[in-house]
Amino acid sequence: MGKFLRVMIFALVAVLLVALAGGCGGGAGTKEGGAPEEKGAAPQKWVFATDHEFSVRPDGLPALQDTYGFKFDEVKTMDLGVTYGALKDGLVPAAMGFATDGRIAAFDLVNLEDDKHFFPVYNPAPVVRKEVIDKYPELKDVLGKIGPLLDTDAMIKLNAQVDIDGKEPKEVAKKWLLEQGLIKEEAPAQDKGKIVVGSKEFTEQLILGQITILALQNAGYQTVDRTGLGGTDIARKALENGEIDVYWEYTGTAWLVALKHEKPITDSEEAYQKVKEEDLAKHKLVWLPYAKFDNTYTIMMRKKDAEQLGIKSISDLARVINSKGK
Amino acid sequence: MWRKLNRLRTVLVPVILLAAGVSATVYFVENATPMAARLLVYPNVLRVLGQHLLLVLVSSLLAIAAAVPLGIIISRPAFRPVAPVIEGIVNIGQTVPSLAVLALFMTLFGLGFQTAVFALWLYSLLPILRNTYAGMKSIGPEIIEAARGMGMKAHRILSRIELPLAFPIIMAGIRTAVVINVGTATLASFIGAGGLGDFIVTGISLRRTELIYTGAALSALLAIFFDDLLARLEKYV
Numbered sequence: 374m375g376k377f378l379r380v381m382i383f384a385l386v387a388v389l390l391v392a393l394a395g396g397c398g399g400g401a402g403t404k405e406g407g408a409p410e411e412k413g414a415a416p417q418k419w420v421f422a423t424d425h426e427f428s429v430r431p432d433g434l435p436a437l438q439d440t441y442g443f444k445f446d447e448v449k450t451m452d453l454g455v456t457y458g459a460l461k462d463g464l465v466p467a468a469m470g471f472a473t474d475g476r477i478a479a480f481d482l483v484n485l486e487d488d489k490h491f492f493p494v495y496n497p498a499p500v501v502r503k504e505v506i507d508k509y510p511e512l513k514d515v516l517g518k519i520g521p522l523l524d525t526d527a528m529i530k531l532n533a534q535v536d537i538d539g540k541e542p543k544e545v546a547k548k549w550l551l552e553q554g555l556i557k558e559e560a561p562a563q564d565k566g567k568i569v570v571g572s573k574e575f576t577e578q579l580i581l582g583q584i585t586i587l588a589l590q591n592a593g594y595q596t597v598d599r600t601g602l603g604g605t606d607i608a609r610k611a612l613e614n615g616e617i618d619v620y621w622e623y624t625g626t627a628w629l630v631a632l633k634h635e636k637p638i639t640d641s642e643e644a645y646q647k648v649k650e651e652d653l654a655k656h657k658l659v660w661l662p663y664a665k666f667d668n669t670y671t672i673m674m675r676k677k678d679a680e681q682l683g684i685k686s687i688s689d690l691a692r693v694i695n696s697k698g699k
Numbered sequence: 700m701w702r703k704l705n706r707l708r709t710v711l712v713p714v715i716l717l718a719a720g721v722s723a724t725v726y727f728v729e730n731a732t733p734m735a736a737r738l739l740v741y742p743n744v745l746r747v748l749g750q751h752l753l754l755v756l757v758s759s760l761l762a763i764a765a766a767v768p769l770g771i772i773i774s775r776p777a778f779r780p781v782a783p784v785i786e787g788i789v790n791i792g793q794t795v796p797s798l799a800v801l802a803l804f805m806t807l808f809g810l811g812f813q814t815a816v817f818a819l820w821l822y823s824l825l826p827i828l829r830n831t832y833a834g835m836k837s838i839g840p841e842i843i844e845a846a847r848g849m850g851m852k853a854h855r856i857l858s859r860i861e862l863p864l865a866f867p868i869i870m871a872g873i874r875t876a877v878v879i880n881v882g883t884a885t886l887a888s889f890i891g892a893g894g895l896g897d898f899i900v901t902g903i904s905l906r907r908t909e910l911i912y913t914g915a916a917l918s919a920l921l922a923i924f925f926d927d928l929l930a931r932l933e934k935y936v
Contacts, residue, residue: 422891425888429734455810459891464809
């Protein structure tokens with residue numbers, strides 16, 4: 374029995390030791406990447422929060438670091454939705470996310486500019502069937518003027534109103550259109566013809582769908598709401614088959630998924646022109662002017678830290694990381 | 700003959716496990732497709748395995764340290780009335796899905812190691828507590844009575860009679876908890892605590908099966924290894 378007690382005591386001591394060791398290691402995990410405490414001080418250790426996919430994709434983190442010529446001290450992989458919170462809570466000094474996520478505004482984060490054009494571009498644009506445009510050429514103007522007014526900040530705020538504040542996409546879309554002077558409070562009689570509007574199922578798409586519906590109604594069209602279709606494949610097939618007349622597609626997605634190209638394009642204008650040309654020729658689809666914002670991967674920091682360290686672009690970040698300890 | 704074979708078995712099991720683990724890892728590392736090869740390099744396999752071990756060890760040992768004494772306390776006559784209440788509370792910890800526990804405590808403790816350890820600890824409590832309690836209650840009152848009749852004091856009855864008799868049942872609880880723990884620890888990857896889950900989750904999101912196989916194989920072998928280790932400890936004591 375003495376043996377038993379000895380084992381128990383040994384186990385308890387082991388617990389304490391391991392917990393202590395783990396506490397140091399794990400505890401440091403919360404601090405090592407923490408916010409710079411002194412004004413202007415860079416973090417001790419540049420820890421980067423990323424989702425699993427981005428951490429190993431060939432066009433993800435490894436190539437990003439090669440392109441910009443720097444290396445994070447440590448990479449922590451976690452679920453995609455968690456990276457924003459990790460950054461906000463000060464667990465890491467930098468993280469990846471998607472450029473128009475509403476949490477960027479809500480958590481006081483900032484996108485670093487991709488000054489070397491590393492990330493593929495994903496600007497959305499209204500895509501309309503040619504038949505429909507031929508019948509109602511006015512649509513080019515009605516829907517074409519929306520995109521250029523939508524920049525990244527505007528889209529982040531719209532997404533935040535839905536995702537963070539819990540408002541309805543329709544309400545958010547209407548408020549924005551009124552602010553921009555694109556629609557009037559009272560829509561005119563809808564007697565010009567019927568247009569079926571689609572969208573994919575996530576927040577940004579739902580908002581873009583509602584913006585389209587309201588703009589069309591304001592121009593006197595009758596609309597059918599088919600927003601919230603489950604994903605790229607479904608929305609795209611519905612458009613090609615004429616089940617819907619218009620939805621917002623991203624240039625990068627169309628280029629890689631619908632047009633089946635292998636190599637992504639990293640320049641917004643180039644991507645738009647190529648997709649526009651090919652889609653018109655092959656599928657009789659018309660791409661109207663694209664949105665200013667680009668819903669692609671982004672590298673984020675806390676706004677306060679980025680300002681203190683004078684970091685605006687990923688090149689700045691690379692410079693700060695490389696100058697550490699010199 | 701049988702005894703010899705049995706003795707051989709105790710040596711063979713760990714050797715076979717080690718060989719299986721090493722050969723599976725080597726096979727997957729050497730045959731990794733380019734994308735998976737970024738993760739599947741030996742130092743990285745060891746690092747991830749180490750993280751996983753630390754998660755399991757710390758949470759399991761803390762769970763033993765908490766649940767065994769608690770189980771003993773609630774088995775004392777004075778505490779018998781509250782035993783179902785405490786068991787019920789610990790039960791709740793077990794019924795909430797482990798992923799939800801991680802998500803819930805992420806907002807409290809932040810991301811990473813501590814949260815993962817806490818969630819795993821909470822998860823390991825019930826099997827150990829329940830078995831400790833059951834083990835203590837399984838001892839017939841006549842045995843305690845006899846010990847008392849021989850003039851043994853309460854603490855001596857506990858250490859000399861009750862604990863040794865309940866020991867196999869307590870150990871069974873610990874073994875169950877640890878084996879479950881090794882599997883559950885793969886979820887720690889979702890909150891940035893690393894471990895073999897890094898391989899599995901990345902494998903799923905990139906559809907790279909060799910990553911999933913490596914993570915799953917190592918995690919399964921780890922579970923068998925711990926179970927074997929604890930079985931030995933039980934026999935040794």
